[in-house]
Amino acid sequence: MECVLGVVGRDFAVVAADTSAVQSILVHKSDEDKVMVLDSHKLMGASGEPGDRVQFTEYIQKNLHLYQFRNNIPLSTAATANFTRGELATALRKNPYSVNILLAGYDADVGASLYYIDYIATFHKIEKGAFGYGAYFCLSLMDKLYRPDMSVEEAVDLVDKCIKEIRLRLVVAPQKFIIKIVDKDGAREYARRAYTDSPSEAATVTA
Amino acid sequence: MSIFEYNGSAVVAMVGKNCFAIACDRRLGVQLQTVATDFRRVFKVHDKLYIGLSGLATDAQTLYQKVVFRHKLYQLREERDMKPQTFASLVSTLLYEKRFGPYFCQPVIAGLGDDDEPFICTTDCLGAKELAKDFVVSGTASESLYGACESMYKPNMEPEELFETISQALQASVDRDCLSGWGGYVLVVTPTEVRERVIKGRMD
Numbered sequence: 524m525e526c527v528l529g530v531v532g533r534d535f536a537v538v539a540a541d542t543s544a545v546q547s548i549l550v551h552k553s554d555e556d557k558v559m560v561l562d563s564h565k566l567m568g569a570s571g572e573p574g575d576r577v578q579f580t581e582y583i584q585k586n587l588h589l590y591q592f593r594n595n596i597p598l599s600t601a602a603t604a605n606f607t608r609g610e611l612a613t614a615l616r617k618n619p620y621s622v623n624i625l626l627a628g629y630d631a632d633v634g635a636s637l638y639y640i641d642y643i644a645t646f647h648k649i650e651k652g653a654f655g656y657g658a659y660f661c662l663s664l665m666d667k668l669y670r671p672d673m674s675v676e677e678a679v680d681l682v683d684k685c686i687k688e689i690r691l692r693l694v695v696a697p698q699k700f701i702i703k704i705v706d707k708d709g710a711r712e713y714a715r716r717a718y719t720d721s722p723s724e725a726a727t728v729t730a
Numbered sequence: 731m732s733i734f735e736y737n738g739s740a741v742v743a744m745v746g747k748n749c750f751a752i753a754c755d756r757r758l759g760v761q762l763q764t765v766a767t768d769f770r771r772v773f774k775v776h777d778k779l780y781i782g783l784s785g786l787a788t789d790a791q792t793l794y795q796k797v798v799f800r801h802k803l804y805q806l807r808e809e810r811d812m813k814p815q816t817f818a819s820l821v822s823t824l825l826y827e828k829r830f831g832p833y834f835c836q837p838v839i840a841g842l843g844d845d846d847e848p849f850i851c852t853t854d855c856l857g858a859k860e861l862a863k864d865f866v867v868s869g870t871a872s873e874s875l876y877g878a879c880e881s882m883y884k885p886n887m888e889p890e891e892l893f894e895t896i897s898q899a900l901q902a903s904v905d906r907d908c909l910s911g912w913g914g915y916v917l918v919v920t921p922t923e924v925r926e927r928v929i930k931g932r933m934d
Contacts, residue, residue, distance in 0.1 A: 615788070
């Protein structure tokens with residue numbers, strides 16, 4: 524029931540994910556950070572098999588750092604996304620990773636971008652996207668409410684509406700979410716959305 | 731659901747008078763869910779050679795990267811572009827190398843060969859080439875495409891008429907297929923120019 528969603532606005536991108544770590548009927552923890560900060564200006568929201576998720580995102584992060592140490596410049600978002608896709612594609616027919624990825628980044632020359640990379644290494648640059656059961660509720664909301672060049676407040680408001688919908692309509696819905704943002708000032712945590720008492724309240728309260 | 735129907739796709743190529751047209755739909759889906767409506771399936775190899783890849787999107791992207799890599803090596807060694815017939819054989823070989831663990835895509839190859847003679851062909855996922863003089867189709871909408879192309883096609887069409895014909899055939903076919911659609915990319919290639927147009931149809 525993991526959900527990851529992302530949206531590109533005017534010179535920034537937002538990635539949100541739920542923070543539950545669940546195994547069968549047990550919730551191991553409810554503050555698991557699934558949006559990894561790859562480097563100063565990149566975010567990778569990942570969902571899927573827990574071991575694969577952590578291993579693969581750390582692998583990408585460390586390779587990114589290695590590139591930067593070797594070459595003294597950071598890798599661009601597009602190159603990072605293509606590298607990630609390449610790793611997933613190479614592993615696909617040997618030892619596949621079950622991880623779905625939304626990679627967001629900011630480059631000075633290109634602006635903000637968001638890439639959809641699913642677990643079988645399908646690669647596409649998108650403006651808005653979501654993974655998981657939550658996607659069934661979020662994607663149509665985004666189609667209706669998304670506009671290009673939204674401000675941060677508008678984008679986070681859209682994400683909040685998606686979170687509200689997930690809480691309300693998904694059975695065994697994750698309640699707590701983390702929202703991270705990446706813009707010219709870097710990649711950082713923007714907000715957390717915490718637990719609410721009842722589904723009807725979930726329809727009105729998000730903080 | 732078959733692995734070929736996982737993402738949904740429709741690709742068609744047609745031969746005209748000293749020109750060819752190649753078109754694809756724009757939907758990227760994950761089974762019933764639509765992920766994107768601006769996904770490209772037709773790629774340029776060189777100015778007079780295009781390849782359209784239907785089937786599983788990840789394999790289409792991987793195969794495209796491999797094919798471009800091989801073509802660039804060829805260009806470095808031979809100092810010229812590959813002929814479409816040669817390229818078709820290259821694609822066929824690349825696919826057959828994976829005979830017992832194939833790439834799940836069906837390429838459509840279209841190009842202008844010697845003397846700008848149009849050439850089209852398609853292969854199945856294992857590399858079995860199918861040459862044609864008129865049109866080739868592939869993807870989830872292929873059966874509809876066969877019917878639409880057969881009825882609308884005429885030999886020796888000029889580029890503008892060819893564009894109309896291939897667009898109408900594509901639109902009619904994807905409208906009957908839930909897994910493909912959301913518009914189309916249509917490229918008409920003549921010896922002197924390439925015109926790419928994005929067509930809008932039923933956006934569902």
